[in-house]
Amino acid sequence: MGAAFLIVVALIASLAGILLCWRAWTHHVLGWRVGAGAVALWGLSTWAWIAGFGPEIGIALALETAALLAFAFILTRIEIRPAQAVRDRTAPPLPRRRYGRGIARALTAGLLGFAAAIGLAVLFATRAPLAEQTRLILAALAMPSLWCGAIAWTVCDRLLLLQIGVFLGLAATSAGITFITA
Amino acid sequence: MQIPKSLTRAAMEGHGLLGVLFGAIIYVLCLTGSILVLVDQISIWERPDAPAIASLSDADIAAISVRALVKAQAAGVAHDIYMQMPTEELPRMTVYGYGEKGEHREWNVDASGQLVPHAETPWLEYMQLLHFNLTLPGAIGRYIVGIFGTILLASIVTGLLAHRRILKDAFRLRWGGSRRLTNADLHNRVGVWALPFHLIVALTGSLLGLAGLITIILAMVAYKGDQEKAIASLLGPQAGTDTRAAPPPDVARMLRDIQLRAPGAAVTQLAIEHAGTVGQQVRIMVAAPRHLARNEAFLFSADGRFKWRAGLTDGNAGMRIYGMITPLHYGTYGGVALKIIYALLGMGLTLIVATGGNVWLARRREQGRATPRLEALWAAIVWGQPIVMAAVALLLLFAPVPAVATYWLLTTLCWIAALSLRAKARVSLRIGLAGTILALFLAHAVVRGAAYSIVLAVDMVVVLIALVWIARSIGMLWRRPLQPASA
Numbered sequence: 252m253g254a255a256f257l258i259v260v261a262l263i264a265s266l267a268g269i270l271l272c273w274r275a276w277t278h279h280v281l282g283w284r285v286g287a288g289a290v291a292l293w294g295l296s297t298w299a300w301i302a303g304f305g306p307e308i309g310i311a312l313a314l315e316t317a318a319l320l321a322f323a324f325i326l327t328r329i330e331i332r333p334a335q336a337v338r339d340r341t342a343p344p345l346p347r348r349r350y351g352r353g354i355a356r357a358l359t360a361g362l363l364g365f366a367a368a369i370g371l372a373v374l375f376a377t378r379a380p381l382a383e384q385t386r387l388i389l390a391a392l393a394m395p396s397l398w399c400g401a402i403a404w405t406v407c408d409r410l411l412l413l414q415i416g417v418f419l420g421l422a423a424t425s426a427g428i429t430f431i432t433a
Numbered sequence: 434m435q436i437p438k439s440l441t442r443a444a445m446e447g448h449g450l451l452g453v454l455f456g457a458i459i460y461v462l463c464l465t466g467s468i469l470v471l472v473d474q475i476s477i478w479e480r481p482d483a484p485a486i487a488s489l490s491d492a493d494i495a496a497i498s499v500r501a502l503v504k505a506q507a508a509g510v511a512h513d514i515y516m517q518m519p520t521e522e523l524p525r526m527t528v529y530g531y532g533e534k535g536e537h538r539e540w541n542v543d544a545s546g547q548l549v550p551h552a553e554t555p556w557l558e559y560m561q562l563l564h565f566n567l568t569l570p571g572a573i574g575r576y577i578v579g580i581f582g583t584i585l586l587a588s589i590v591t592g593l594l595a596h597r598r599i600l601k602d603a604f605r606l607r608w609g610g611s612r613r614l615t616n617a618d619l620h621n622r623v624g625v626w627a628l629p630f631h632l633i634v635a636l637t638g639s640l641l642g643l644a645g646l647i648t649i650i651l652a653m654v655a656y657k658g659d660q661e662k663a664i665a666s667l668l669g670p671q672a673g674t675d676t677r678a679a680p681p682p683d684v685a686r687m688l689r690d691i692q693l694r695a696p697g698a699a700v701t702q703l704a705i706e707h708a709g710t711v712g713q714q715v716r717i718m719v720a721a722p723r724h725l726a727r728n729e730a731f732l733f734s735a736d737g738r739f740k741w742r743a744g745l746t747d748g749n750a751g752m753r754i755y756g757m758i759t760p761l762h763y764g765t766y767g768g769v770a771l772k773i774i775y776a777l778l779g780m781g782l783t784l785i786v787a788t789g790g791n792v793w794l795a796r797r798r799e800q801g802r803a804t805p806r807l808e809a810l811w812a813a814i815v816w817g818q819p820i821v822m823a824a825v826a827l828l829l830l831f832a833p834v835p836a837v838a839t840y841w842l843l844t845t846l847c848w849i850a851a852l853s854l855r856a857k858a859r860v861s862l863r864i865g866l867a868g869t870i871l872a873l874f875l876a877h878a879v880v881r882g883a884a885y886s887i888v889l890a891v892d893m894v895v896v897l898i899a900l901v902w903i904a905r906s907i908g909m910l911w912r913r914p915l916q917p918a919s920a
Contacts, residue, residue, distance in 0.1 A: 276604050305723035307757065308766050311633075315774050318627040322781065325606050325622055332610035340801030369650055377655045383666050385751030387655075391647050392754070395583045395639035402587035406447030407440070407594065429654060 254303045261299035265317045268292035269324050293317060356405055363418035364401025368394050370425030377429055444594035451588045452789045457814045458567065459585050460786040462578065464818060465564035466638070467779030470764050470772050473523035475557055478877075481885040483552030484543040486519045486526050491692070494518070494700055495685040497528070497546050502681050502708055504548045505530030510538045516703040522769060527551065556826045559836035568837045572645050579642020586635040592624060599625055613795035620788040623781045630778045631785075637762035667755055669732050669741040673712025679735060682708075682715050686737030694731070694742075695719060701728055714740065721746045725766050726756025787815045809858040813851035816862035821847055823869040830873075830880050864906040871899035 268289045275285040296317065301309030376390035405414050468475070477483075489497070498516060505511035510530035517527045526542040539551035566574025603625070606618050624631070640647075652663035665671050682705060691698055698719035707713045713735045718728040730743035742748075745756030760766040764775030790811050797804055821843040828834045851858040878892035 273604050276600075281600060304767070307725035308723065311725065311761065312767060312771070314629040315771075315778060318630055319774055319777060321626040322623060325604055325626070328604060328606065330605070330607045332607055334609050335611050340799075342801030345802070369647075372647070373651060373654045376651055382749040382751055384755065385749050387651065387663075387666060388751040388754050390651065391640060391644065392636070394647055395579070395586065395636060395643060398583050399586035399590060399639075402451075402584065403444075403447065403590045403594075406450050406587070407443045407591055409443070 257299045257303035261296045261303070261313065262316065262320065264292045264296035264299065265313070265320050266324070268296065269317070269321050273324065273328070352411070355411060359411060359414050359418065360402040360405035363415060363422065364398055364405060367418040367421035367425075368397035368401060370422040370429075371397055374425040374429050378432075438597075441595050441597050444591045448588060448591040448595045449793055451584060451591065452786075452793060455581060455584050455588075456786055456790050457811075458581055459588070460783065460790075460814055461567075461818055462564060462581055462585075462638075463779065463783040463786055465560055465822075466634070467776050467783055468822075469560055469564055470775045470779055472557065472561075472763075473520070474769070474772075475560075476523060476525075476554055478888055478891065479554045479556055479881075480552040481881055481888045483525050484541050484549060485524045486542060486544055487524050489518060489526070489700075491685065491688040491700070493546055494703065495688060497526075497542055497548075498684045498703060498705065499681045500546070500548055501528045501530070501540075502705065504528070504540060505538070506709060508538045510536060511708045514705045514708045518699075518701050518703070520701070522772075525552075555833065555836055556829050559825060559829075559840065560822065562837065563840070568840065575642050576646050577642075579639050579644075579646070582635055582639030582642050586632070586639055589624075589628070589631055589635060593628070596621060596625065611795070611799075613792055613799060616788040616791040616795060620785055620792055624785050627778050627781050631782050633761055634779070634782065637758050640758060641762060667752075669716075669730070669743060670714070672706035672714045673710075674707075675711035676707075677711045678709060679711045679713060682713055682733070682735040683737035684715060687715055687717060687731075687733040687739075690733070690737065690739055691717060691719060691731055694739075695729065698729075711735075724756075725760050726753065727760050727766050728756070790815070805855050806852060809851040809855050810848060812859040812862050813848045816859065816866050817844070817847035817851060820862065820866045820869050823866070823873045827869065827873045827876060830876050860906060860909055863909075864903060867899045867902040867906060871896055871903065874899065 271285060271292065272281075272289050275281050293313070297310060297313040300313040300316075303309065304312060372390040372394040375393060376386050379386045379389070381389070401414075401418060405411070408414065494516070498514075501514050501516060502511060505514050505528075508530060510532040512533045513531045515529040515531075517529070519526050528540045528542060528548060529537060530539075531537045540548040541551050543549050562568050565578060567578055568574070569577060602618070602621060606622055607614050608618075609615065648663055649660060652658060652660040656662045656666075661671055684703070688700065691700075698721075700717055701720050702716075702718040704716040705713060706716065715733045715735070717731045717733065719731070721727060721729045724746040726745040729746050731739070732741040732743075734740050743756070744752045746753070764772050767774075794804065794808050794811060798808075821840055824843050825834075825836050825839050828839060829836060847862075851862065854861050874892045874895040878889055878896070882888040882892045
């Protein structure tokens with residue numbers, strides 16, 4: 252099959268999946284049937300992209316074009332409303348910020364979160380039962396992902412002591428295992 | 434299953450905190466990244482007069498490699514030589530010569546295969562420095578960009594956790610009502626529908642920025658401080674340290690070898706490492722269509738003997754993922770059409786950052802805690818940064834001004850102007866942006882584009898868009914401010 256034909260099939264299937272979801276959304280009937288139908292259509296779209304460009308490129312193209320098509324579709328359904336002015340209000344001032352806690356939070360997310368993430372990544376890079384390059388690359392990918400998790404957890408949770416304990420524990424344990432068993 | 438309300442509230446607070454603290458720099462990184470996706474096209478736009486080459490035979494490549502070595506040796510930058518071959522998207526060839534201390538020179542190759550002075554692209558280089566290093570020197574800038582990539586990733590995760598109405602609002606985009614609602618709808622719709630793209634770009638960006646730091650740490654622990662060994666595990670054997678002079682490498686033999694191993698493969702890059710010495714080796718990248726990695730790497734010793742193949746397309750999982758990281762971040766695996774998709778999705782991410790700040794400021798205003806100075810400064814970032822980037826390009830058309838210093842000077846002026854304009858800052862900066870773009874593309878059409886029909890056409894289309902934009906923005910400026918219903 253020609254690439255142009257497959258692109259057309261992929262785009263139509265992707266758009267059909269979006270339309271199906273939109274119809275269900277407007278009628279408030281988002282059930283498993285709609286979900287299955289949308290997944291089937293997006294599956295067809297992904298298959299067409301893979302058939303045209305190979306699995307590695309095809310999957311990436313399927314995700315990207317679906318995102319763009321969905322947003323383009325949403326732009327066509329835009330609800331125009333009359334502009335509203337914001338009424339001038341004056342609220343009482345907020346209580347003074349506790350900068351010490353903010354700095355502690357930043358240090359926990361930044362330094363301790365980094366230490367825990369790099370500790371686990373190094374442990375994986377040195378101990379995982381995989382090919383050398385696979386260990387290194389997966390560890391390198393895991394490092395920012397784990398650090399991101401640490402940052403997200405720290406900024407989303409008021410309990411700072413728990414994060415400090417967990418990050419210190421993970422960093423110390425992973426460093427201990429890495430160096431003791433080296 | 435529903436996410437507990439306490440978690441979404443906490444996630445919202447965390448999401449807001451990350452945005453307030455780091456939003457401005459993340460915005461600059463997203464904006465420059467979205468523009469730089471079109472690096473080849475910008476290169477042609479900035480210097481349409483650079484010598485063009487459609488394609489090269491293996492014999493041409495071998496002959497040019499010898500000339501490149503001679504030229505680089507004469508210029509004292511022959512430690513490592515890189516040759517970037519012409520492609521369909523960028524039909525020009527560039528040769529880079531690097532000295533031992535990092536000093537470098539570049540040349541273009543003309544249609545007869547001769548090395549000629551490089552057609553400089555100072556605006557592109559400045560934009561790359563801004564995106565890769567935030568204009569900071571050395572590796573520090575890169576690491577900081579990597580850290581901001583991780584923070585962007587954390588913002589995406591907290592934003593997702595904070596969003597309780599993903600399904601309920603999946604297709605809702607309200608425009609024109611309250612400013613907060615319009616911005617929130619844009620922020621959430623683009624954020625949710627383009628989530629896979631944003632996650633991939635943020636993760637690969639974070640990894641590319643932090644790669645040097647991760648390598649140093651991994652090398653210290655896993656390779657007992659031997660950084661070269663750590664690098665060699667991914668990049669293959671390194672060039673020898675014997676610096677005695679040697680004849681040029683037998684590139685023709687290497688290219689014949691590649692044709693036996695991968696018939697029909699087109700060379701995309703060629704690097705002579707430790708060139709002209711006994712320890713030299715040659716790294717050749719060849720195109721690998723239908724693979725995300727886009728290239729396969731071969732390594733040869735100076736006499737043309739095969740040494741190593743990276744396995745970016747068919748090696749172990751690690752090497753294949755390694756090969757995919759850069760193309761996934763830059764969108765180089767699907768031609769111009771994919772680059773346009775990447776630029777649009779990248780602009781979507783930039784829009785998310787901009788609208789995120791707008792929502793935060795509008796909410797404060799609705800709560801009666803308006804911060805006019807912060808609002809003006811945010812406008813100076815969102816609208817001012819593109820003005821500054823366009824203004825730097827405009828100045829560079831006429832004089833070789835120092836781009837980075839000019840960027841920071843104009844950025845400071847933009848902040849001062851926004852703070853003095855306060856309530857009118859946003860609309861004024863919008864007009865300013867349209868005006869700067871209009872001036873840039875008009876000037877470019879006259880100075881550079883006149884002799885090149887496609888470049889001239891692009892310039893004229895952008896000029897027309899800018900004119901319409903200015904007319905609309907002036908209309909907004911003259912419109913009487915809305916009065917609240919109860920006022």
